Amino acid sequence: MTITSAPAETPPTAPGRRPGRVALTVLIWLLIAPALLWVIVRATGWDRGPLVQLLAYTPYVAAWSVLPALLALVTRRWTAASVALAVVLLFALLVVPRAIPGGRGPSTGVRLNVMTSNMLFGGADAEQIVGLVREHDIAVLAVQEFTTDGKQALAKAGLEELLPYTSFADEPGASGSGVYSRYPIAGAGHHRVGGGFLQAYGTVQPPHAAPILVESAHPRAPSDLSLNRVWRSDLAAEPGTGPDGTPRILLGDFNATLDHAPLRRLIARGYRDAGAATGRGLTATWPYFAHRGIPWVTLDHVLVDKRIGVRDMSVHRITDSDHRAVIAGLTVPAA
Known part of the structure; x- marks a missing residue:
């Protein structure tokens, strides 16, 4: 078996x-x-x-x-x-x-509405920019990628009737900038940052307020690896501010978000970001034209001296520009 x-x-x-x-x-x-x-x-x-x-x-x-x-x-x-x-x-x-409002700064003083707009080689819709200036009672406008054609288009649209005082640094391409003001500008001028872009500036004198030094900021974009060092040095070279001297407003296309350490270091040198102060710090400003498929990010900022308060902030689409305009309602120190 x-x-x-x-x-x-x-x-x-x-x-x-x-x-x-x-x-x-x-x-x-x-x-x-x-x-x-x-x-x-x-x-x-x-x-x-x-x-x-x-x-x-x-x-x-x-x-x-x-x-x-x-x-x-x-x-x-x-x-x-x-x-x-x-x-x-x-x-x-x-x-x-x-995304949470906080740190708006002083609430007493003189109201001042400011705006920044990148004009994309001067081709942005000038009438739309002027319309926003009129609608939102803008007293100071900073522009980047400001060309002579762009300047003429803004003049034709009536901007200089609303903001007759200027500091111009227009030139072909993306490197020009400018500042327009309703109030007199002293010490108008410009300087060229290491990346090659011009930054116009001037000291604005609003009625019943202390003078305010305004600068149109435009550091070079880190569009490829070879430009990273220039981008970093341009941001490091932006002017800081402090408790002494003329209060500053630095506004424009910074080519950086609040997740970039060089921009955070700049803000730490005496500024507050109007977007973050009002809970609008995640509101995207780029790209909105000719860059389809790229996720939106926040490259445009209004940085204000900590002696200046922030009441509100909004962003607005501009036809034929890849950046949205940024408008901030500020409270500047009284005289």
């Missing part, structure tokens, strides 16, 4: 070692890792090389970081969930404050 043994049973796979479960765990960590690295770079201010351009999109990554955290929680990967939630919290600390 032949005796055969029963086939050995295959031991069940431990629940924690099922291939599908392992694959899901790996996937969750692969989703967490980029957000973790991103928030570390943002928090440490290590924006170098291609990270300069990428960091402009930090708010998008912050929103995306919630997804792996939710996935880890739903699937009970507690270690991964802890790390993912820490990443979400860090992003929230870095991004959310600019």
Whole structure:
């Protein structure tokens, strides 16, 4: 008689070692890792090389970081969930404050409405710009990418009837800038930053107020890796301010967001960002023309001396410009 043994049973796979479960765990960590690295770079201010351009999109990554955290929680990967939630919290600390009004500064003084608009090689709709100046009672306008053709178009649209005092630094291409004012301008002039762009400036004297030094800012864009160092040095060279001397307003196309360390360092030298102060710090200003498919970011800012208060801020689409205009209602020190 032949005796055969029963086939050995295959031991069940431990629940924690099922291939599908392992694959899901790996996937969750692969989703967490980029957000973790991103928030570390943002928090440490290590924006170098291609990270300069990428960091402009930090708010998008912050929103995306919630997804792996939710996935880890739903699937009970507690270690991964802890790390993912820490990443979400860090992003929230870095991004959310600019969407919450606060730090508006002084509320007593003289009201002054200012506006900045990048004219895209001088081709922006001049009548629309003048219409905004009239509608919003703008007293000071700063323009970038300001050409002679753009200046003539604004004059034809009647801007100099509303803002007759000027500081011009117009020239072909993207490098020109200008300042228009309803009130007299003293010390009008301009200087060329290291990246080649001109920045017009002047001291405006509103009635019953202290003089205000206004400058149209336009650091060079980090449009390719070779320009990163120039971009950084241009932002570092922007004038700071302090408790002494003439209060400053620095407004324009900074080619940087609040997620870029060089811009944050500039603000730390005595300014407040009008967008962040009013809870509009995530309102995008670029691109809105000829750059389809690129996510919107906040490159245009109104930076005001901490002796100046911020009442409100708004952004407005300008036809034939890739930047939205920024309008800020300010309270400047009384005389």
